[in-house]
Amino acid sequence: MKHRTFFWFFLPTGLAMLLFIALPILSVLLQSVHTPHEAVLITSESCGPFGCSENTTIDHDATRKLKSTEPMGRFVGLNIYFDRAHLAVDQVSDAWRTTDNFSTFFGEISDLPFYRAMGFTLTYTFTVTPLLIILGLMIALSVNSLHRHLKGLVIFFSLLPMIVTPLIGSLILFWMFDSRGILGSFLQWLAQDPDLSLKASTLHTWIMLIIYGVWHGAPFAFVVFYAGLQTLPQDQIESAQIDGASRWEQVRFVVIPHLMPLVTFVALIQLMDNFRVFEPIVGFNAEAHATSLSWIIFNDLGGETRQLSAAATTSVMTILGVAILLSPVLLRAWRDFKEKK
């Protein structure tokens, strides 16, 4: 393609990307290195239904003056990145100096909001993604071998978990796993323990969230793999059969290599999605046991006093996290591309 043609062809997409991707990221970056001005506080009397009292309030005239001279707020560089709510540099180095073995060190670290969130997010991402790829592949293989009259119906039902809104889906599972819910009661009966409560234990909450993640993500993997199976070269399968390959060997040596590019694709999308895990934490009321970067952003913005700089910083760190996670896959794609050239 000529460069000129390419330019005009790409322009609309490029503009949209600039507007909806580059500018917001730039704005978040800027917000993360600025904080609100020092509050100018005054003491004054405030009165209400329960009498009067001396109270501290913000001096708006003084604050407005500060704001008009420097509308972006105070420039603080990377201070917010290093504070306790984020990378917690001081606390981590303190913990490093004062602890003498790794388990107490990690105990101290996991008490800090960012590392606690990363602990869960990474565990979630790296268990859910492979599990849902395996499960998706299994569903795709079984659906593909069904009689053609049954296929449509089974495909529809297998897709349901993906169609259900994540928040609703997690709420449904949350109530089913409740100690008075159908699954919770069943587990109590199974374990012969009437006090068993999945929501009261961190380990069980994590397992619940991971099961939810696999349940919700598997249909996506299934659809992609199922589409891939339709392009499977029949002659290769037939020759494998003539060579005496068992069903497992056919899958292992013919089907999976054929689907490999799709596996990379699903892994890429799901790594990104799972790293941003959010809805199940809200739906399962799991914040006492599990948090994620997205949940921290939500929490910073949802308090009575909004912390925009803290939320912006966590957003930038989420973008960096996704970039790091995807880098091996992207590097591989880039190498393949170069080789083909």
Add this chain to the structure above:
Amino acid sequence: MLKRPLLIAGAALFMSSFAADACDISARVSIVGNEFPAIQTVGAGAQKCVGGEVAANLTADHQKINVAGMSGNPAEYTSAIIANSSIVALMNEDVIRPIDELVAKHGQGLKKNQLITINGKIMAVAFMANAQHLIYREDVLKKAGVQAPETYEEMLAAAQKIRAAGIMENPVGGAYKSGWNLAQEFNNMFLGFGGEHFKAGSSQPNVNSDAGIKALEMMKSLSEYMNPDFLTHDSNATNAEFRAGNVALMNMWGSRAATLLDADGISQDVKDGFNSAGPMTVGGGSIAASTLWWDGWTVAKNISDAEAESTFIAMMNGINPAILNDPEIAKQAVWLLDGYKPTDAARGVFAAAQMNTIPYPMLPYMGLMHSALGAELSDFMQGKETAEKALSDVEAAYRASATEKGFM
């Protein structure tokens, strides 16, 4: 022959008598607020006004959207219904206007204690009071042979007896959901033990103290008698446990207690046994382990004067004392309106006011403290760390956020 004119005259008479207490506005009104029965009543009253569009967005997520919705110019919301905690965010961001002139012009019938005055200017009109107080099952307590507790220590003893008698496994209810609710329960207990959130006259945190540790230990002891899922239970879920007959003692909001039994499928035992009392004290203190609240409405700053006037008139119509003639509405809240006579359901909140309960602090940095408490206390409640460690985490988290917001 006379029928038609008579009908018209009759209709006109009817309309005019209606118009006498209907309200006329000239500009747009848009309300954002929490959703519980009393606020819905106020919103519906404001929407009766004619002459301009009156929109009401009442949602439990109101405080996530009210500042954003009032920051623009012109503001999307012309009025926010808030409480003494949430007015702080609006004051901090300077998005509400002083309403002294509007009160003078249209505020006849407002009582002086309804006017929220900050720094000499009227910033809000309060219409109801609220507090958390004891709700209990009289029948269950009688069966266990105990009186309604007046202190948290008595509550623990009562819970122990109820469990020992095999009446209920987890007789105590509490909105201990990690986050805002858990922090609020800590505030109650902390104030009850005589604690102060900040060092006098400064924004320096002061929760890692004797009172803080005692408050956490009391909460931990209470949680032993709660449903093991307590860290996921907000006040809705706690009420559901009470309605289902699983809970005999709980510290609950007055605004929710009044309508607690207005749901389907509540057994007769729960209905008959329901009773309420004032808030409890703790640790031999004389201050109730609870906080006093008011709910009121404000007028946005970034709107035209015509819109501000219409908003004021419409909101005044929402809190027209005439609404108290409906007994269902009268019992929805402890109304601060002229002519309100306390109903049975108001007993707990009135007791709280008489016990010199401390109003929830209206400090610019209290919201940050509340968030820090909500995020850091759940580890202690799960037994993962000591009370001292949890409280020092709270102070560290608060310091980080207060530094960011320019309060330190």
